[in-house]
Amino acid sequence: MPHRRCRALIARLSLSLAVIAAPAAATTLEYVGTYVWRGNERSFGGFSGIEISPDGHEFHALSDRAWLYWGSLHRDPEGRIREVGVAGRAQLKDSKGTPLKPGYLGDSEGLAVAADGTIWVTFEGLDRLASFDNPDAAATLHARPPELPGMRLNAGLEALAIDAEGDLYSLPEKSAREDQPFPVLRYTDDTWSRYGTIRRDPRWLAVGADFGPDGYLYLLERDFHGLLGFSSRVRRMRLTPDGPQDEEILLTTQPLQYDNLEGLAVWQDGLGIRLTLISDDNFLIVQRTELVEYRLRD
Known part of the structure; x- marks a missing residue:
């Protein structure tokens, strides 16, 4: 083969291999901002769940003492909360219309708001699922979730998310052991069922979840470092019955970078x-209520 043709063939082959080996476009996570939210009411604080409207301007926030706050988020032109x-x-x-007291019956943890406005809440202590037609309504009780390995007082169904079809998914804060995966429960048609598992990495605990507009399940996890914070x-x-697919870690923060992040909402901001x-x-003066935001670009 003439040298010129040989060199041309090698060049074309090298180009083809370079295209095949080229990595996919990277996923980038941009820090948007942090807002410290303060309130003077005795009920303010302890927020363990949050839901954001599709336009990013309305919110519901759930405390672990059975209080629900709602309102608006005022943003600057760059989209940061001001x-x-x-x-x-x-x-x-409760189902009789009696206000829930903090503690065993009032340890509310997971929050999900359906498209029709129904408010869904999971509770620790007495592990259960309740729905509310509005924040002032009496609870509608639903089938009790099955007892899972690792579930105990202060380690029940911490994370709650609702998908586009209106099915609810929840998982406990802890699995049976650090080397065992988190079991995932699905609630649909007033029935609980096991829906696969999610890998657990030692020390990381599941504290919040939400389905994004891309159909992915986003899972918030927490690690506690004692005096170094969270x-x-x-x-x-x-999420599939055969296990998670296309899993990736988007964010890992350093100890003391933020406070005790427990609630997660995922929405589309146009960018x-x-x-x-x-x-x-935790209703402690040394801690604070933070709203931390990131933007994900694929």
Whole structure:
């Protein structure tokens, strides 16, 4: 073969191999901002769940003492939160209309708001699922979730998410052991069922979840470092009965970078997918309620 043709063939082959080996476009996560939310009411604080409207301007926030806050998020031209306007707050009620007290019956943790406005809440302590037609309504009780390995007092169904079809998914804060995966429960047609598992990495605990507009499940996890505070991690994955697919870790924070992030909401801001996280201050003066936001670009 003439040298010229040989060199041309080698060049074309090299180019083809370079195209095949070229990596896919990277996923980038951009920090948007942090807003410290303050309130003077005794009920303010301890937020363990948050839901954001599709346009990013309305919110519901759930405390672990059975209080629900709702209102508006005022943003600057760059989309950063500049003020939280509280439109109302309500103490959640039991099925008889009696306000729930903090503790065993009132340890509300997971929050999901359906397209029709129904408010869904999971509780620790007495592990259960309840729905509310509005924040002031009496609870509608539903089938009790099955007892899972690792579930115990203060380690029940912490994360709750609702998909586009209206099915609910929940998982406990802990699995049976650090080397065993988190079991995932699905609730549909008033029936609970096991829906696969999600890998657990030692020390990381599941504290929040939400389905994004891309159909992925986003999972918020937390690690506690004693005097060094908390670190947080966000994973996303396609949830299937055969296990997660296309899983990736989007965010891992350093100890003391943020407070005790426990709630996660995922929405579309027009430039990318926005992650809004809220911290649980445990009603302690040394902690704070933070709204932390990132934007995901694929």
